[in-house]
Each structure stands twice: as structure tokens, then as C-alpha cells.
Amino acid sequence: MKDRIRKATRHVNQNEGLIFEKSSAGKAAWKLPPLDVPEVDTSRLLGAAERKDLGNMPEVSEIEIIRHFTRLSTWNYAIDLGMYPLGSCTMKYNPRVNEAVARVEGIANGHPYQPEKISQGALQILKTLSECLIEITGMDAITLQPAAGAHGEMTGLLMVRAYHHAKGKPRKKVLIPDSAHGTNPATAAMVDYAVENLKSDSRGMVDVAALAAQMNEEVAALMLTNPNTLGIFEQDIHKIADILHAKGGLLYMDGANMNALVGKVRPGDFGVDLMHLNLHKTFSTPHGGGGPGSGPVAIKKILEPFLPKPVVVSKPDGTLGFEYNRPQSVGRVRAFYGNFGMFVRALAYIQANGPDGLRQTTEDAVLNANYIRKGLEGTYELPYSTPTMHEVVFSDKLQAKKAVRTMDIAKRLIDYGFHPYTTAFPLIVPGAMMIEPTESESVEEMDLFVDAMKSIAEEVEENPQTVLDAPHSTRVSRLDETAAARKPVLRWKPRE
Amino acid sequence: MRYLPKSPADREAMLKALGLSSVDDLFAPIPAEYRLNRDLKIPRQMAESEIVDYFRQRSRENAEGYTSFLGAGAYLHYRPVIIDSLISRGEFLTAYTPYQAEISQGTLQSIFEFQTMICELTGMEVANASMYDGSTAAAEAVMMAVRLTGRRSVAVARSLHPEYREVLATYATHQGMPLSTAGFGADGRVNLAELEKSITHETAAVLIQSPNFFGTIEDVAAIAEIAHKNGAMLVVSIAEAVSLGIVEPPREADVIAMEAQSFGVPVGFGGPYCGVIATREKFVRQMPGRLVGQTVDKQGKRGFVLTLATREQHIRREKATSNICTNQALVALMVNIFMTVYGKVGLKELAKQNLAKTAYAAGQFAKHGNVLFGGAPRFNEFVVETTEDPAAIHGRLLGDKIVGGLPLKKFYPELGNAALWCCTELTTRNAIDTAVGLIAESERSAPSTKEEPAEVTR
Numbered sequence: 038m039k040d041r042i043r044k045a046t047r048h049v050n051q052n053e054g055l056i057f058e059k060s061s062a063g064k065a066a067w068k069l070p071p072l073d074v075p076e077v078d079t080s081r082l083l084g085a086a087e088r089k090d091l092g093n094m095p096e097v098s099e100i101e102i103i104r105h106f107t108r109l110s111t112w113n114y115a116i117d118l119g120m121y122p123l124g125s126c127t128m129k130y131n132p133r134v135n136e137a138v139a140r141v142e143g144i145a146n147g148h149p150y151q152p153e154k155i156s157q158g159a160l161q162i163l164k165t166l167s168e169c170l171i172e173i174t175g176m177d178a179i180t181l182q183p184a185a186g187a188h189g190e191m192t193g194l195l196m197v198r199a200y201h202h203a204k205g206k207p208r209k210k211v212l213i214p215d216s217a218h219g220t221n222p223a224t225a226a227m228v229d230y231a232v233e234n235l236k237s238d239s240r241g242m243v244d245v246a247a248l249a250a251q252m253n254e255e256v257a258a259l260m261l262t263n264p265n266t267l268g269i270f271e272q273d274i275h276k277i278a279d280i281l282h283a284k285g286g287l288l289y290m291d292g293a294n295m296n297a298l299v300g301k302v303r304p305g306d307f308g309v310d311l312m313h314l315n316l317h318k319t320f321s322t323p324h325g326g327g328g329p330g331s332g333p334v335a336i337k338k339i340l341e342p343f344l345p346k347p348v349v350v351s352k353p354d355g356t357l358g359f360e361y362n363r364p365q366s367v368g369r370v371r372a373f374y375g376n377f378g379m380f381v382r383a384l385a386y387i388q389a390n391g392p393d394g395l396r397q398t399t400e401d402a403v404l405n406a407n408y409i410r411k412g413l414e415g416t417y418e419l420p421y422s423t424p425t426m427h428e429v430v431f432s433d434k435l436q437a438k439k440a441v442r443t444m445d446i447a448k449r450l451i452d453y454g455f456h457p458y459t460t461a462f463p464l465i466v467p468g469a470m471m472i473e474p475t476e477s478e479s480v481e482e483m484d485l486f487v488d489a490m491k492s493i494a495e496e497v498e499e500n501p502q503t504v505l506d507a508p509h510s511t512r513v514s515r516l517d518e519t520a521a522a523r524k525p526v527l528r529w530k531p532r533e
Numbered sequence: 534m535r536y537l538p539k540s541p542a543d544r545e546a547m548l549k550a551l552g553l554s555s556v557d558d559l560f561a562p563i564p565a566e567y568r569l570n571r572d573l574k575i576p577r578q579m580a581e582s583e584i585v586d587y588f589r590q591r592s593r594e595n596a597e598g599y600t601s602f603l604g605a606g607a608y609l610h611y612r613p614v615i616i617d618s619l620i621s622r623g624e625f626l627t628a629y630t631p632y633q634a635e636i637s638q639g640t641l642q643s644i645f646e647f648q649t650m651i652c653e654l655t656g657m658e659v660a661n662a663s664m665y666d667g668s669t670a671a672a673e674a675v676m677m678a679v680r681l682t683g684r685r686s687v688a689v690a691r692s693l694h695p696e697y698r699e700v701l702a703t704y705a706t707h708q709g710m711p712l713s714t715a716g717f718g719a720d721g722r723v724n725l726a727e728l729e730k731s732i733t734h735e736t737a738a739v740l741i742q743s744p745n746f747f748g749t750i751e752d753v754a755a756i757a758e759i760a761h762k763n764g765a766m767l768v769v770s771i772a773e774a775v776s777l778g779i780v781e782p783p784r785e786a787d788v789i790a791m792e793a794q795s796f797g798v799p800v801g802f803g804g805p806y807c808g809v810i811a812t813r814e815k816f817v818r819q820m821p822g823r824l825v826g827q828t829v830d831k832q833g834k835r836g837f838v839l840t841l842a843t844r845e846q847h848i849r850r851e852k853a854t855s856n857i858c859t860n861q862a863l864v865a866l867m868v869n870i871f872m873t874v875y876g877k878v879g880l881k882e883l884a885k886q887n888l889a890k891t892a893y894a895a896g897q898f899a900k901h902g903n904v905l906f907g908g909a910p911r912f913n914e915f916v917v918e919t920t921e922d923p924a925a926i927h928g929r930l931l932g933d934k935i936v937g938g939l940p941l942k943k944f945y946p947e948l949g950n951a952a953l954w955c956c957t958e959l960t961t962r963n964a965i966d967t968a969v970g971l972i973a974e975s976e977r978s979a980p981s982t983k984e985e986p987a988e989v990t991r
Contacts, residue, residue, distance in 0.1 A: 053642075055642070055645070055646060055649075056646050056873055057646070057649065060876070060877075065876070065878060065879060066613075066615075066873070066874045066875075066876070066879075067613070067874050067875050067876070067879035067882075067883075069879075069882055069883060069886055069958060070958075072886055072889055072890075073961060073962040073963075074889050074890055074892075074893035074962050074965075075889065075893060076889060077885070077888055077889045077892045079779060079885060079888060082888060082892060082910055083750070083779065083780065083888075083910045084910060085781070086750045086780055086781050086910050087779065087780070087781065088777070088778070088779050088780055088781045088782070088881075091653065091654065091778070091876075091877045091878075091880060091881060092653040092654075092877075093649075093653050093877075094650060094653050094654070094872070094876050094877035094880065095650075095873055095876045095877065096876045096877050096878060097873065097876065099615060099874070102615060102619075102870065102873050102874060103615060103618070103619070105873075106619040106622075106625075106643065106870065107619070107622065108639075109638070109639035109640075109642055109643055110619075110622040110624035110625050110639050111624060111639065112624075112636070112637075112638040112639040112642075113624040113625065113628045113631075113636065113637055113638070113639040113640055114624075114628060114633070114636040114637070115623045115624045115625075115626070115627040115628045116623070116627035116628075117623030117624065117626075117627045118623070118624070121627075121629065123629055126629055128627075128629060130536050131626060131627050132536060134581050134584055134585065136621065136626075137585065138584060138585060138587075138588035139801075140617070140799075141588050141589055141591075141592040142592055142597050142598075143591070143592030143593060143594070143595035143596060143597035144588060144591065144592050144595060144801070144802070145799040145800075145801055146596075146609060146799065146800050146801075147595045147596055147800065147801065147802040148596070148601055148603045148607055148609070148800050148802070148936070149607050149800075149802050149803035150603050150605055150607070150939050151596045151599070151601065151603060151936050152927070152928075152931065152936070154931070155594075155595065155596040155599065155931065155936070156595055156596065156802075157594040157595065158590070158591035158592055158593065158594035158595030159591070159595050159802045161591055161594065162588075162591055165576075168575075169575045169576070172573055172574050172575055173573055173575065184665035184666065184669065184804070184805070185665060185857075185858065185859040186858065186859070187846070187856045187857055187858040187859070188665060188669070188856075188857075190856065191856060195703065195707070198707060218847075218858075219845075219846040219847040219848070219849075219850045219853070219858075220846050220847075220856050220858050222846075222850040222851035223846035223849070223850055223851055223853040223855070223856035224856040225851060226851040226852070226853075226856075227704075227707075227708065227855070227856050228707050229707040229708060229709070232850075232851045269562070270562040270563055272562055272563075272564065274564070274567075275564065275567075298563075299573075300569065300572075300573055301560055301563065301568060301569055302560075302563050302567050302568050302569055303567075303569055306567050306569070307564075307567040317859070323626045323627055323863065324627065324628065324629045324630070324862075325620075325625065325626055325627075325628070325862050325863025325864075325866070326625055326628045326629070326630065326631060326637075326640040326644075326862035326863060326866065327629070327630035327631065327640070327662070327823065327859060327860045327861075327862035327863075328663070328805075328859035328860045328861045328862045328863065328864070329665075329804075329805035329859070329861045329862075329863060329864055330858075330859040331805075345703075367703060368699055368700075368702055368703035368706070369668075369696060369699040369700050369702075369703055370669075370700060370703055371665060371666060371668055371669055371700060371804070372606060372666060372667065372668035372694065372696040372697060372700060372803070373606075373607070373696065373802070373803025373804055374802065374803050374804070375803070375804055376804040376805040377801055377802040377803050377804050377805075378799065378801045378802075378804065378805050379804075379805060381588065385584050385588070387575055387576070388576055388578075388579045388583075388584050388587065389534075389535070389536065389578070389579060389581070389584060390534060390536075390578060391575065391576065391577045391578025391579065392572035392573040392574075392575055392577070392578075393534070393572065393578060394534040394536075394537075394578050395573060395575075396572075396573075397534050397537060398534065398536070398537065400556045400559070401537055401539060401544075403556075403559045403560070404544065404547055404548070404551075404556060404559060407551055407559055408547050408550065408551065411550060411551055423562075424559075424561070424562050426559070426560075426562070447633070448633075448635070451633070451635055451636055456629075456633065456636065457633050462847075476536075476537055477536065477537075477538065478538065479538035479539065479543070480539065480543050480546070480547065482538075508635050508636075511635040511636060512635070512638055512836075513634070513635055513638060513830040513834055513836040514635070514830040514831040514832060514834075515635065515830060515831055516634045516635070516828050516829070516830050516836045516837075516838045517828045517829055517830070517831075518634075518828065518838050518840065520828050520829070521826040521827070521828035521838050521840040522826070522840050522841055522842075522843075525659075525817065525824070525826045525840055525841060526826055526827040526828075527645075527648055527659045527660075527817070527824055527825070527826050527827075527840075528645070528648050528649040528652045528658075528659065528660070529645065529646070529649045529827075
């Protein structure tokens with residue numbers, strides 16, 4: 038069985054306990070310079086507010102910290118190790134020049150409240166990135182303030198609400214397709230909109246007739262992911278926009294899948310009124326184990342008065358500055374100006390690509406996804422035969438006959454040296470296997486992936502238990518999640 | 534394009550395998566009238582050297598080489614070198630959210646350690662794996678209190694960071710959460726009588742910051758008593774995490790909403806930072822954000838997983854505790870490494886240096902300007918009132934490559950010509966003395982500027 042696995046070889050990796058278990062009094066990894074002002078009497082200065090003890094904080098040396106985190110790091114899978122086919126997550130290469138430029142002195146240490154006169158560099162970065170993203174999306178204006186995609190959704194819906202409010206009434210509900218990300222309905226709830234589900238049709242697209250029937254003047258907006266979470270471009274997008282607009286509603290596009298469109302088509306050109314972007318997906322800023330993200334919201338002119346404040350403006354003297362006097366603004370969604378460090382990285386990425394590079398990137402992403410689709414068609418069930426863009430969704434229907442489900446196949450992929458694809462999403466596909474290779478994969482890597490997936494399908498037929506028990510080669514086997522949730526242990530405590 | 538691992542021949546072969554003649558066939562589902570048939574109008578493709586050069590130039594236009602006395606929610610502390618060495622490892626930098634626990638134990642264990650240390654420092658029982666930042670953490674903590682108490686209104690201290698208050702106002706508007714504010718007294722602390730008046734039987738939470746926006750340490754016990762007496766929860770925001778090394782944490786709080794930027798995260802023009810929510814174990818199921826828990830694998834070996842996900846949007850959709858999806862994992866890792874480096878003793882010594890520098894600076898400034906709020910203990914910030922508008926004074930300080938404290942008029946008109954100054958362990962005595970000297974000079978000449986209008990009228 039083992040010789041089927043071509044991409045990975047098991048090798049020794051180091052054991053490592055919790056940092057607290059290495060701690061002992063008197064070890065230190067820090068050294069402060071001598072104090073150049075008089076020492077103070079802390080109890081006199083702070084009185085009852087003085088802290089006496091820092092509890093179980095660790096005491097360790099520098100080499101121990103280096104080994105600790107290096108050892109931990111080796112227990113992670115990463116894009117840097119290989120294909121990371123998580124659908125919807127866009128695990129593309131994170132260029133290192135992005136990291137280098139984010140650490141240049143004036144950029145890393147610039148203070149958000151330093152006078153505008155000496156913030157022109159940062160303001161120029163905000164402005165240039167804004168202009169690039171406006172051009173890429175075909176919109177009219179943008180806010181960079183939201184800290185992540187879901188935060189951008191919230192900001193977008195706040196603007197939708199403010200827009201309708203200014204027109205007379207804020208309206209009551211938001212339409213969301215059944216294939217949408219969970220953040221969409223959760224966001225609508227935070228902005229006090231009722232959620233109404235919209236069914237997909239047999240092609241995996243918005244059911245236009247159903248939309249027309251459900252659309253009325255209580256609907257504030259439709260939140261649509263395009264391409265949707267099946268990787269399918271909503272071909273009737275203009276009809277969808279028309280239906281919304283005819284009744285005064287707005288079309289919100291969840292830009293999670295914008296990497297399928299950059300340089301090929303612009304949402305602003307096909308009727309979208311506002312959309313968020315995930316800089317950590319399309320624009321290569323690192324996922325970093327779960328964040329930081331960044332979720333700019335690009336909008337059409339009609340929504341401009343409602344942008345969060347401040348906005349960057351050119352001043353009469355030719356310098357850039359922040360404008361706070363925005364009476365119709367939805368307010369502030371985050372302190373300061375957003376995840377600036379991510380803007381630096383995204384702009385560096387856009388510069389490294391240019392118009393030709395971005396277009397080629399999109400083409401390669403779509404080409405790769407279709408290459409994998411072709412490679413696995415027949416081996417795994419394809420619930421929708423509609424052409425797909427940057428990702429493809431299979432299901433475990435064929436393997437379920439042997440009681441092997443999508444999560445089992447995903448876990449077995451780990452033994453083959455790959456990160457699993459996205460399991461069980463979108464919800465409209467039972468046993469979904471959502472695969473997004475991104476443009477960062479070579480033919481060789483994808484061939485290995487297709488081979489691995491085919492090999493697992495064979496294992497399901499020949500010896501399903503191997504797959505059910507997977508992974509076999511990791512430090513830990515499948516973990517007891519039920520126990521973890523039933524009696525949560527959320528922190529280390531010293532032994533009594 | 535140097536990031537794309539394909540030769541033209543590879544692309545040809547792939548298209549052939551797909552039975553396509555051109556890559557544009559793959560974009561056929563997009564209606565032709567919408568397709569972009571031109572280049573995007575963005576900067577041309579640049580070489581790596583050009584990109585580095587571009588950002589170096591922007592850096593030079595961005596206060597490079599200035600000494601700054603700015604704090605106000607973004608603090609310049611020394612960042613140990615090993616933070617960047619370790620977070621630059623691709624296995625941390627380029628990994629996704631650790632949903633697949635078997636190949637994410639590195640991230641999971643480090644978050645578990647992060648949660649533990651945040652608990653140790655805040656005196657709370659549970660902490661999440663991070664939020665966007667301190668401002669959104671405070672808003673989410675308040676929403677948590679609303680869910681837990683079944684009440685809706687919130688009493689907010691005016692001494693909470695003004696931008697945090699703005700963010701809360703944005704979040705609260707459409708969730709039917711009326712806000713009331715309580716001002717501050719002559720000692721810079723929450724005016725307890727005002728606070729008491731602003732609380733009703735509908736108040737879900739009292740939200741304060743300590744050390745507060747002015748650097749003053751609040752009387753948390755007294756505020757907690759008022760909140761709890763009225764059946765409200767106490768949410769305490771901590772914007773300057775280093776204070777936890779020497780300042781007693783707000784143990785009386787029900788929820789702590791923290792900004793951990795001070796722990797090894799670059800000031801970076803305002804982000805990305807690292808918010809955290811910490812609370813009591815009994816409230817954990819209403820806490821937003823990711824949580825890592827300890828468990829065992831099939832062989833009984835210790836391991837870590839994301840847990841209590843039924844609170845979250847990908848499971849609960851519109852019934853989730855929050856729409857939050859990403860956290861700030863990589864930034865939380867910086868925080869984690871910083872906390873590990875300084876540890877039990879170092880954090881205290883570091884905080885002590887901040888305290889000493891600030892005490893010295895406040896003492897020096899007091900000789901020439903009016904240092905406000907002297908009646909209560911402070912950590913590493915203080916408010917100086919000058920005769921002349923601080924914006925004008927600071928314009929002159931820039932000539933000496935010094936960025937003065939934050940003028941407060943914009944946020945607190947009643948404080949007039951006051952500015953918020955901050956000293957950290959990185960602030961040298963020399964810099965303090967220079968700034969004080971320039972302020973003294975300005976104050977000496979200030980009376981004459983005041984007399985000017987009189988001369989004009991004559």
C-alpha cells in the first residue's frame with residue numbers, strides 16, 4: 038500500500054511539550070538596557086493597583102524558544118510544502134518580497150496618529166492600492182478599513198442599510214443563496230436584516246425565476262458569491278442585477294472568489310453595486326494559520342457618502358490626508374485605518390504582477406482547476422456538470438457506498454503528502470469535496486494530486502478501512518473532538 | 534510572471550488535455566459583453582528590486598528616523614529579533630486555519646499556549662484565539678454581555694479610546710443597543726456618580742478601559758461594584774498590554790477585551806493588530822471567535838483541536854455568536870513569542886521601565902506645563918496641557934525630528950490645549966529632555982502670543 042504514496046516520505050520529527058513544561062525559575066530570554074532615568078518605587082506610584090505576581094508565565098531561554106516554535110512549526114502543513122487545495126480559501130503562494138517591504142522601517146513603525154505631513158508615504162500606499170483595487174473591480178470608490186472578509190461584509194451591509202435609510206426606509210431582508218458562505222447570513226443578522234434563502238437551480242446557479250418571485254421592496258440586497266461556491270460563474274448575472282435594481286435592491290458581491298475574475302471581467306461592469314475583497318485570498322497576503330485578513334469594500338458612486346470614515350483625500354496643497362467630515366458615513370468599523378500591513382503586501386503583489394501578470398494568474402488558476410476536474414471526473418461524482426472556473430466541487434457519492442465519506446478521503450490525502458480539500462461545503466452538495474488548486478501549482482504537483490486521489494478511490498474499493506482509519510503517518514491520529522467540546526480544556530494548568 | 538510555475542508548453546499541453554484551443558474557452562461562461570478586452574490600468578509589472586525601492590521611498594516619506602511620543606492605542610516597544618525569525622517560517626506563515634488538526638498541531642499548540650498566557654496575565658479563566666483588534670474586541674465583548682444578560686443598553690466610559698467608542702457605536706446602531714456615556718473626573722478616572730446615573734435596569738454592560746485612554750488606571754473594583762449591583766456585566770478594555778506586567782489585572786471584570794499589539798506587534802500605521810477576548814469559564818459558550826482545546830487522539834496521545842465550533846458562523850450561520858471567521862493567528866503568534874521571551878520576570882521588569890520613564894517625563898513636563906490627572910496612578914501615558922495649541926508646538930518639534938504627544942482637542946474639546954504623551958522602554962532620557970526643553974521654550978514665549986490680539990485691537 039505504501040508504495041502508492043509518491044509525494045511524501047515519513048521522517049523523524051521532534052517531540053515537544055508545552056512551553057510551561059520547560060519553564061524553571063531564573064531562566065530568561067530577555068535583557069533590558071540600563072535604566073537612564075531614576076528608578077521608581079512601584080508601590081508608591083501604583084498603590085493597590087500594583088501587580089505582585091505574574092502567575093505561571095514561563096521562564097525559558099532563547100534557544101529553548103527557538104527550538105520550541107521551530108519544532109511546533111514542523112508539525113504544520115503549509116503552502117510552502119506543497120499544494121493546499123482548500124476550495125474557497127485560495128491558498129496561493131505568498132511572495133517573500135511582500136514580507137520584506139512590510140518590514141521597512143518607516144512602514145513597520147509608522148504611527149497611525151503621526152501628523153499627516155510626515156505620513157505621506159503611508160497615505161500614498163493607501164491611495165495607490167485603492168486605485169488599483171477600484172480599477173480591478175470596476176467600481177468607483179473603496180474603503181480599506183475592514184479587517185477581514187466577514188468584516189467587509191458587515192461594512193458593506195451597513196452601507197446598504199444607510200443607503201436605503203437615506204432613501205426613506207432601510208428595508209427588512211437580505212437574500213442569500215443556499216450555497217453561500219456562513220459569514221453571509223451571520224453578517225446579515227449583525228446588521229439586523231432577516232435572512233431569506235434563495236434556492237439554486239439544477240445548474241448550481243441562482244434560480245432566476247425564484248429570485249424574481251422573491252424580490253420585492255422589502256429586500257435590501259442580494260449577497261451573491263460570483264463565481265459561486267461551486268466554482269460556477271452566474272451566467273445570468275445581468276438578469277439578476279436587473280431584477281434587484283428594478284425593485285430598488287442592491288447587488289452585493291462576496292468577492293471571496295475574485296481570483297477567478299481579475300483581469301478578465303470586472304464586477305462593476307456586470308451590475309454589482311458593492312463587493313468585498315479578501316486580500317488574503319486574491320492578493321496573496323499570508324493566511325498565517327488563520328489571519329490576519331483584510332476585507333476592503335469596493336462600491337459604486339451611489340454608496341460613496343456612506344463609506345466608513347476616515348477616507349483618504351488629496352488636499353489643495355497636493356498632499357494627501359484623511360477626511361473625517363463625512364456626515365452620512367456609517368461610522369468607523371475598526372480603530373485606525375485597517376490592516377495596513379496587508380495593504381503593503383497586496384500592493385507589492387499587484388506591482389510584481391502588473392496587468393499582464395494578474396491576467397495570466399487568473400487564467401492559470403482557472404486552467405489548473407479544470408485540469409484537476411478533468412483528471413478526477415469519473416473517479417469521483419461531479420454533482421453539477423456546469424463548466425467551472427477556479428475551483429471544482431466533487432462529492433463522495435460513489436465512495437459513500439463503501440461507507441467512506443468526504444472527511445475520510447480528506448484525511449487519507451494527508452498520508453499522501455497533501456493538505457485536504459475543503460470538506461462538506463458548500464452545504465447544497467452532500468459529501469462535498471471542494472478543490473481549488475490556485476495558479477501556484479505546477480503540472481507535476483497536480484499530477485501527483487490526481488494520482489493520489491485516484492489511488493485513494495481504489496483503496497476505498499479494495500480496503501476501505503485503510504481510508505477510514507487515516508491518517509496513518511501523522512504525529513497524532515484523529516483527535517477526539519467530541520470530548521474536547523464536552524469538557525473543554527482551553528488552557529494549561531500546573532499539576533495540583 | 535515569476536510566481537507562476539508553468540512554461541508556455543505546459544499551458545499548451547494542459548489546454549490540449551482539456552480539448553480546448555485557447556484559454557479564453559475557459560472563460561466562455563462569462564457573457565461576452567462583460568469581458569474585459571484590455572489591460573487593467575494598474576502599474577506595469579515591476580522587478581523585485583523596483584518594488585523594494587518603491588517601498589523604501591514610501592518609508593522615507595513616513596516619519597522614518599523620528600522619535601515619537603505617540604501612544605493612544607498603538608505602542609512602540611522593542612520587538613525581539615526571534616519573533617520575525619520564527620513567524621517567517623513558512624509552516625506558520627503559509628498555513629491555513631487549523632481545521633485539519635492532524636497536520637496543524639504546531640499552530641494549535643501555539644494558540645493553546647497563547648490562550649493560557651492571556652489567562653495568566655488577565656486573571657481570566659478562558660481566552661479566545663484572537664479577534665481583529667482591540668476596538669472590535671470591545672464591541673464583540675459588549676455584544677456578548679447583551680446575549681448573556683438579555684438586556685440591551687450599554688454604559689460606556691468617555692475615557693475609553695475614542696475610536697473604540699466610535700466602533701462600538703457603529704456595531705450598536707443596528708442591534709438595538711442604546712449607549713450612554715459616563716464622563717471622567719479631575720483625576721482622569723470614570724466619574725462614579727455619573728456612571729451610576731447612566732446605568733438602568735436595562736444596562737447589559739459597563740465598558741471601561743484601564744489603563745484608560747489618558748494612561749490613568751481606573752478603580753476597577755469600585756466600578757465593578759456599581760455594575761454588578763445593578764445586574765450589569767463589567768467589560769474592561771486593555772489597550773496597553775505591557776501594563777499587565779506591573780498593573781493588577783481587572784480581576785473583577787466579567788469580560789476583558791484586549792489589544793495585544795504592545796506584545797511584539799509592529800505599530801505598522803495601525804494594523805494588523807491582535808484583539809483578544811478573555812472571560813470566565815461559565816460564559817465561554819457566548820464568546821465569539823476561535824478556541825483551541827486539548828484532547829486526545831485514538832491512541833490517547835495529547836493533541837489540540839479547534840473546539841466549541843457550534844458558536845461559529847460556519848455551523849450556526851445567522852444564529853452564530855458573531856460573523857467573525859478569520860482571527861489574527863500570525864499576529865497572535867508574535868504576541869505569543871513576545872510573552873514567552875519576556876515571561877514571568879521580564880514582563881514585570883519591562884513594565885517597570887515604562888513606568889519609570891513615564892514618571893520621569895511627567896515630572897519634567899510638570900515643571901513647564903500643566904500635567905493633568907495627577908490624582909490617580911498612571912502607567913505609561915500622561916496628559917500635558919500647554920498654553921499654546923499643541924498642534925502648533927508639535928509642528929516645531931518636528932524640526933527636531935520629534936513627534937509630540939497626540940493633541941486631544943479633536944476627541945475631547947473640553948480638554949483644550951492638552952496632548953497625550955507616551956513613554957516606553959524605548960524612549961530615551963535624552964529625547965524626553967529635548968522635548969521638555971522645546972515645550973518649556975514654547976511656554977515661555979506663549980504669553981506674548983496671547984497678548985497679540987490685544988495689540989491688534991489697540
